[in-house]
Amino acid sequence: MDTLVGEPLERYAxxxxxxxxxxxxxxEVETLEATDASQMLTGRTEGQFLRLLATLVGARRILEVGMFTGYSALMMADALPADGELHTCEVDNDYAAIARRYIEQSPHRDKIHIHMGPALETLEGLLGPFDxxxxxxxxxxxxxxYEPVLGLLRPGGLVAFDNVLWSGRIVDPQDDAARAIHELNERVHRDPRVEHVLLTIRDGILIARKLPT
Ligand SMILES: C[S@@+](CC[C@H](N)C(=O)[O-])C[C@H]1O[C@@H](n2cnc3c(N)ncnc32)[C@H](O)[C@@H]1O
Structure with a gap:
């Protein structure tokens, strides 16, 4: 993943x-050593940002789609009260094995529920509301x-989509992923059910708040 603001500013932040x-x-160190996909991990700045958002929204129930080795799940779980819940979706057993080991060692182990399998199927079986x-x-x-996640959110709840600027490739989408992300960005932008902002943090984060009806 290319960062949007360049290496020196990323390091300063x-x-x-x-x-x-x-x-x-x-x-983070183990993910770097054990996987060939360490760039997928959200890391300190985005992790702290997510934790702060979850705190500000007073989250008691959090939903994550894409756990990887568990970095963002553990960060967000830190914003939850002792009886809070974080439900996270993952397809890859090797990544999940690493996540499980760290979740077990954390004070948040009882809050985090891992759902293995394609997330679209998992979302169908989950009960809302999430904050x-x-x-x-x-x-x-x-x-x-977008629709299943929005449907699971409470009115006033927030959803954040990561990598929505796709290392800058979003302005001229040439690959399937870029086209799909662009479609999502457009869909949210046209949706009267949410208020939203696309932030140029890291690789771009789209945040939408479900409006109370
Ligand atoms: C960018 S990584 C997530 C990074 C994670 N949020 C973090 O901060 O470390 C994306 C993850 O989504 C998982 N994934 C890909 N397709 C999936 C699907 N259809 N259902 C569930 N998880 C999926 C991948 O295996 C990968 O672990």
Whole structure:
């Protein structure tokens, strides 16, 4: 993933963002060593941003689509009260095995519920309402995730979609993922049921708030 603001500014922002718990620092190192996809991990700045959003929305129930090795799940779970819940979807057993090991060591282990399998199927079986949702799985399905996730959100709840600027390729979408992300961005932009903003943080985060009816 190319960052939008360039390496020096990314490093500066990282250096001036609250450090995550030591467990997450270790998870980041292991993800780097054990997977060939460490760029998928949200990391400190976006992780803290998600944690803050979940806190501000007073989240008691969080939904995540795309867990990977568990970094963002653990960050967001930190915003939950002791009886809060985070439901996260993942298809890959190897990534999930790493996530499980770290979740087990964390104070949030009882809050986090992992649902293995294609997220579109998992979403069909989940019961709302959720206060906050973070979508960060297969980009080709972004437009398909929108309605089910919105349906599971409470009025006033927030959904955040990651990588919506697709390393800048979104302005001239040439691949399937870019076209799907663009479709999602357009769909949200035209949707009167939400208020929304597309932020140029990291690889772009689209945040939509479901309006109370
Ligand atoms: C970008 S990573 C998620 C990163 C994670 N949020 C973090 O901060 O570490 C995307 C994840 O979505 C998973 N994924 C891809 N397609 C999926 C699907 N159809 N259903 C559920 N998970 C999927 C991938 O295996 C991968 O682990």
């Amino acid at each position: 990282l250096a001036h963002t609250q450090a995550p718990p030591e467990l997450l620092e270790r998870l 906050f949702a973070f979508v960060d799985a297969d980009k080709g399905n972004y437009p398909n995730y």
